[in-house]
Amino acid sequence: MAGEVDNPSFLLTTLEKGVSWTRTRSMWPATFGLACCAIEMMATGAAHHDLARFGMEVFRASPRQADLMVVAGRLSQKMAPVLRQVYDQMAEPKWVISMGACASTGGMFNNYALVQGVDEIVPVDIYVPGCPPGPQSLMHGILTLQDKIMAGEIRRSTGLV
Amino acid sequence: MSETPHNVEGDTEAPVLEPPIQAADEGLDAVERRRAHDIWVAGTEEPDWVAGSTDEGAQELLPRDIDPAVEVQRGLVVDDDYLEEPTVIEDERQIINMGPQHPATHGVLRLHMELEGETVRRVKPIIGYLHTGMEKTAETLSYMQGSTNVTRMDYLSPLNNELCYSLVVEQLLGVEIPPRAQAIRVLMTELNRIASHLIWVATFGMDIGALSMMIYGFREREAILAFFEKVTGLRMNHNYIRPGGVAADLPAGWEEDVEEALDIVRAGLTDYEDLLNGNPIFLDRTQGVGIITPEEAQAYGATGPIARAAGVNFDLRKAFPYSGIEQYEFDVPLGKYGDTHDRYLVRMEEIRQSMRIVEQILETMPPGDYRTEDRKVTPPPRKRIDESMEALIHHFKIFSEGFKVPPGEAYQAVESPRGELGMYLVAKGGSKPWRLHVRTPSFATVQALPVMMTDLIIPDVIATLASLDPVLGDVDR
Numbered sequence: 001m002a003g004e005v006d007n008p009s010f011l012l013t014t015l016e017k018g019v020s021w022t023r024t025r026s027m028w029p030a031t032f033g034l035a036c037c038a039i040e041m042m043a044t045g046a047a048h049h050d051l052a053r054f055g056m057e058v059f060r061a062s063p064r065q066a067d068l069m070v071v072a073g074r075l076s077q078k079m080a081p082v083l084r085q086v087y088d089q090m091a092e093p094k095w096v097i098s099m100g101a102c103a104s105t106g107g108m109f110n111n112y113a114l115v116q117g118v119d120e121i122v123p124v125d126i127y128v129p130g131c132p133p134g135p136q137s138l139m140h141g142i143l144t145l146q147d148k149i150m151a152g153e154i155r156r157s158t159g160l161v
Numbered sequence: 162m163s164e165t166p167h168n169v170e171g172d173t174e175a176p177v178l179e180p181p182i183q184a185a186d187e188g189l190d191a192v193e194r195r196r197a198h199d200i201w202v203a204g205t206e207e208p209d210w211v212a213g214s215t216d217e218g219a220q221e222l223l224p225r226d227i228d229p230a231v232e233v234q235r236g237l238v239v240d241d242d243y244l245e246e247p248t249v250i251e252d253e254r255q256i257i258n259m260g261p262q263h264p265a266t267h268g269v270l271r272l273h274m275e276l277e278g279e280t281v282r283r284v285k286p287i288i289g290y291l292h293t294g295m296e297k298t299a300e301t302l303s304y305m306q307g308s309t310n311v312t313r314m315d316y317l318s319p320l321n322n323e324l325c326y327s328l329v330v331e332q333l334l335g336v337e338i339p340p341r342a343q344a345i346r347v348l349m350t351e352l353n354r355i356a357s358h359l360i361w362v363a364t365f366g367m368d369i370g371a372l373s374m375m376i377y378g379f380r381e382r383e384a385i386l387a388f389f390e391k392v393t394g395l396r397m398n399h400n401y402i403r404p405g406g407v408a409a410d411l412p413a414g415w416e417e418d419v420e421e422a423l424d425i426v427r428a429g430l431t432d433y434e435d436l437l438n439g440n441p442i443f444l445d446r447t448q449g450v451g452i453i454t455p456e457e458a459q460a461y462g463a464t465g466p467i468a469r470a471a472g473v474n475f476d477l478r479k480a481f482p483y484s485g486i487e488q489y490e491f492d493v494p495l496g497k498y499g500d501t502h503d504r505y506l507v508r509m510e511e512i513r514q515s516m517r518i519v520e521q522i523l524e525t526m527p528p529g530d531y532r533t534e535d536r537k538v539t540p541p542p543r544k545r546i547d548e549s550m551e552a553l554i555h556h557f558k559i560f561s562e563g564f565k566v567p568p569g570e571a572y573q574a575v576e577s578p579r580g581e582l583g584m585y586l587v588a589k590g591g592s593k594p595w596r597l598h599v600r601t602p603s604f605a606t607v608q609a610l611p612v613m614m615t616d617l618i619i620p621d622v623i624a625t626l627a628s629l630d631p632v633l634g635d636v637d638r
Binding site: 046 | 261262263264268269289290291292293294295297298309310313316317360363364375376377378379380382383386396397398633634637
């Protein structure tokens with residue numbers, strides 16, 4: 001012990017890096033399952049793929065406890081106001097992953113019923129392609145989001161300034 | 162009580178609705194005005210403004226504040242007609258909304274519950290939050306592309322949807338499906354039934370508090386999905402069963418893969434039953450909860466495990482066999498009380514019976530072609546295109562224009578994991594359906610919700626809803 005006190009080791013980092021790191025390591029997603037992609041999102045969180053490895057398995061039913069919204073599935077015109085309300089209820093800082101073709105662009109359903117991309121409703125950080133994206137794709141999306149958070153500023157305003 | 166907006170018989174004081182104001186229309190030309198107000202009654206001659214209208218422009222959100230009716234349709238306003246009931250004491254009842262964003266509603270179902278304390282006196286299911294316009298989309302896709310559309314309807318049993326669509330198209334086409342293709346179809350749909358029921362037992366367990374079931378159910382399902390991925394290339398939304406046969410033959414060594422998957426599922430089933438069957442909490446939460454009588458089930462059109470748990474002996478695989486399923490031996494499990502626990506038992510037994518069918522297919526899989534040889538319906542093998550001009554033309558016609566289906570109407574129903582999935586197709590001779598109506602099992606089940614849920618307490622409502630296994634993509638489509 002005495003030797004360690006004589007020669008103490010220390011760690012240097014910036015506040016930004018430290019804060020970003022803590023944010024990426026315990027990101028709680030809100031459950032916003034809509035359609036097919038929701039099943040794959042559940043599969044990602046379940047046994048075989050085990051999202052817990054990234055500290056993200058705690059799906060919160062209440063948006064007030066969540067930092068990440070995974071919009072999993074096609075968004076209808078009728079559901080759009082609900083999505084926005086859930087997003088508004090989430091506390092800052094918050095991020096959005098648009099999972100799957102329908103959430104990103106409307107997918108194969110270019111018709112009267114669907115919103116052609118959730119980025120018309122909420123600001124989206126990561127688009128995960130696929131119909132539906134497999135668990136590996138979603139995990140890649142989440143890891144990409146973690147990289148994005150690490151590279152970005154800690155003061156971040158989403159959507160509304 | 163405030164004034165009722167409804168017209169009562171003999172009530173001369175009721176306000177007369179003003180005709181809509183025409184002035185706003187004056188700037189429009191004749192065609193635009195018709196487009197804004199006219200509706201085209203299906204079956205009559207197509208008016209000329211229909212041809213010019215497209216689905217483009219769907220990108221913009223519906224403008225707010227158009228019409229109160231639109232607000233109701235979009236779910237912002239709920240008609241509180243319970244207040245007009247004289248027996249209700251207003252202070253003692255409250256309305257609680259469950260959903261559409263709720264972890265226990267299995268998607269985006271919204272339940273409008275009238276509570277007295279914790280007792281649910283009335284339930285109104287409000288649907289439409291996942292309306293995707295698939296029946297309309299089906300009219301814009303060729304018959305060949307159509308299965309990509311229907312497979313996304315009930316996303317827990319995509320192969321059953323594809324099978325139903327393919328069968329109804331083939332009914333009008335009149336093509337012969339080779340026995341191997343039929344056996345592959347039955348194999349895939351029965352495996353899909355197992356996968357769907359596994360998800361059901363996982364989410365059902367999760368909703369009533371047996372959280373480990375969520376992990377177990379998805380674990381075993383992965384074994385089946387791995388096989389699906391090997392055969393079709395995708396874990397879900399396969400587009401594998403198509404009019405004329407299936408998209409590709411089974412890969413080499415598929416028997417071992419299926420056997421391995423079945424072994425995993427069989428071991429899993431034992432685990433589930435060890436965990437749940439004698440569990441007093443599980444029994445307490447399920448027995449006698451959410452009862453529906455056989456008469457009610459039939460009156461509301463509930464089919465599948467819900468009706469069978471109530472004792473209605475109706476399975477389309479026995480009643481109206483399709484795709485050669487009559488040659489396999491299996492039993493139809495029936496419940497006695499029609500409660501949540503019976504629905505659990507029926508589904509567990511259905512997994513076993515589906516495994517029985519799959520085992521029989523493993524032994525009797527006929528050799529031969531995996532799709533029809535009719536080159537007007539299925540594309541020729543790649544090699545033939547280099548050798549034969551005719552094959553090249555067939556290939557080009559199928560992938561540019563699509564094959565044509567003779568005019569006519571047909572209905573076909575299959576037993577999906579949720580019940581009777583039926584499709585009604587009207588063809589007018591082109592390469593696209595003129596109309597495709599889908600009779601989805603979850604839709605009928607959800608309308609029977611109030612029967613099962615009335616006078617239950619809130620936790621039992623969750624258990625009942627979970628036991629019905631509604632897929633909202635199937636309800637709203």
